[in-house]
Amino acid sequence: MRYSASHKLETREKLLQSSALSAKRSGFSTVGVDALMKAIGLSGAAFYSHFSSKDELFTAIVERELSQSLERLGGGGEGEQDRQRLQRCLKHYLSMTHVEQPEVGCALPALGAEIARSDEQVREQAQLWICRLHERWAQILASDSLAWSILAQCVGALVVARMLVTPDIQQAVLKSSHDEIGRQMAEPR
Template identity: 50%
Template sequence: MRYSTEHKQQTREKLLASSGALAKRGGFAGTGVAGLMKAIGLTGGAFYNHFPSKDDLFTEVVRRELGNSPLARTSIDRPRLKRLLEQYLSLAHLHDAEGGCPLPPLGVEIARAERPVREEAEHWLVQLQQAWGATLGDPQLAWALISQCVGALMVGRMLASEPVQEQVLQASRTLLEQVLDEAG
């Protein structure tokens, strides 16, 4: 039975959304094609009607997740940047791995992935760095802030107790506030 182009596109969108959530929750590499398709109620064989390979799906997941981030805006003023960083370095975001930034849960997998996946991640990270660099007037500071934020969230998620997680996040928020005030 042939499905309409619209149905195929809807299925592809469901697969992308589901795969992004699954990847951020439990890793992409460890979830097989059958598991990805089962999550949307289809068999593994149907996967290849939507993507030539699992690597191609991962590239699309990275594009979608990084491209939809509120931090990836091309134009941002300093007060909005400060608010976004406070939200990023919050316990609510730390506890929302599935709905939050894909870099902490997927960074290692992106680093190990094939070149097209890494190129997609690089595209979005450079865009983010350029936007922040323009706002801050310092491209190197932008890279440092991005690294600090992602690292703080990753370290926070590694910890078992919420009070210690909050200490990590608060230390990073304080550091970023000092740096932003000095750079302003």
């Protein structure tokens, strides 16, 4: 039976969404094609009508997830309103909710190590979106180096907090990172 073009696009979107959640929760390399397809109610053979390889799916996941992060965290340009919005976003980013629910948060802390071990195409896609986020933050903060510093601080703090077991220590990592970012943002540029 032949499916419509819209059905194929809907299935592809379901596969991307389901695979991204699975990857951020458990890692991308740990799940096979059959399991990814079973999660959306299809056979493993159907995978190849959407992607030529699992690496191509991972590239699409990285693009989708990081473009969504840019939408959520990027702000609109310059000005005090964007700076305040960025501060609110960073507070939410450095939260226990984000630590405890990696599947609904930013892909960088959850998939960063896998992206770093991936082929050049995946890393280029990640670089493109990370640089776009950095550019937006650099505009808002009026500082190229501060934007890189805050980006690295946020991702690193989340990775460290997720590695820890005790909620009080996790919260201390998040709070100290948030406080330091606040101090850096308050310094005149």
